[in-house]
Amino acid sequence: MDPIIAIIISVSLCLITVFFCYRYVKKTFDDVDYVLDSILAKKTDISLKTMEDSRLSKLGHKALRIAEMNIMDVSQIKHEKEIIQSFISDMSHQMKTPLSSVTMYTDLVLEGRITEDERQEFLYRIKKGTEKLQWMMDSLVKMSRLEVGAIELNPVPAGIKQTISESVSDVYAASVKKNISIETTYFDDIMLLNDRKWTREAIANVLENAIKYSSIGGEVNISIEKLPIYTKINITDHGIGIFSDEWNSVFKRFYRGRNAKGIDGAGLGLYLASLILEKQGGYILVDSRPGQYTTFSMFLQNCKK
């Protein structure tokens, strides 16, 4: 064969190979470029074939996830903004009632055309109103700090016995007032991952509810049960109870149970308790039969050996 023809053939073969390589590389680059453009344009409907078992498809899939993450971050911020807005409107709504009663009774007292008995009664109501506002303010500050992560909970191994007894002493006055006995089933102290100060608050909130919704002279029981990962602290009362379709809702902010209508409350205590437990990697559950019993179980993580 003529060497020139051989050279021409091999050169043209090379050229053809180069041409195809160029086309392949160009296509790949174009695809990557397209994906990047889509990300920049904040589109997630990237029509690249992300559902094939090829390397390009995997790349496309990952790019898509990046784009999604971006959009998620933005929508997350929007969502938080909405939460804050609804929070503010809920809050102002909740504060209106005690505030207007304080204003009204103050006006009556200032006008002065009332008997001494009435004056005492009105002052007492003003005191009640301000106490409620004070309590709400405290809870709201705690809540907002916990929610935005301004307070970092610091769960460390700590015995739970002391924390429980501190919580009980927090609600002691309230229990004496209603002649309610708080019985604790004996247990050996257990080390649990928790932030003492906050756990005390959470348990006290649940106890406070147990007392509030029990009738005078009732009994509240505390018991401890150890599971493989968690230890649960059960608090049982024999008060009005919660219907099963509300078990999820009672932990929501500002939610009040259907049969709790006549009793004073803001719907913050249980929300705060569940928030505190959640921040420590724990959780809270309720079990109830209206008119018979209500048990709140708070779960905290056992210490890892």
Added chain:
Amino acid sequence: MVILKTEALKKYYGKEPNVVKALDGVDLEVQEGEFVAVVGTSGSGKSTLLHMLGGLDKPTDGKVIVGGKDISGMTDEQLTIFRRRNVGFVFQSYNLVPILNVYENIVLPIELDGNTVDQDYVENIIETLGLSEKKNHLPNNLSGGQQQRVAIARALATKPSILLADEPTGNLDTKSSQDVLGVLKMTSTKFHQTIVMITHNEQIAQLADRIIRIEDGKIVTMEGWI
């Protein structure tokens, strides 16, 4: 952001006049990072719904959109890849591979897709689920609760867009159930994992951010909308 969405989703079994309407027009939206419980009695269509959401079965009519992608029209092969990359499953039965140890079971789906294992992430999951001590054990040597936790770890390891759990505590006693539940709850907060859990049990459902009730193939109520 809406990560999961169904539009007028229908699934009918059988032919006229004996059509069974397992799902009869379900419209549903799940936000990214949300923990949703779907509650219904047996035969209400809740498991069928989960199968549709996970691309395990094809709808008769309507759409299932996951991460902006309509999966209802995909071929079987596309669905397989879709599931592998986007969905984590946890069933009542644990479905662990008996000859692989705990760690190998957890990373199996990652290796199946030909990806390298994100060691730190997987270790973090194992730690969170309380399995550090059991890493080299075979599934048969574990309790039911532990096996289910391995199944959850396996489902999470691929960083799926959604985690679908069908009666995850169905085979467990109360104590182990509460452990497994706690772990699910922790995952949803710690890893910001979107979870859809099917259950007939109110006790279990209350842990979710939101409860969706389903009856005769239709959504009857949604609670807890933020």
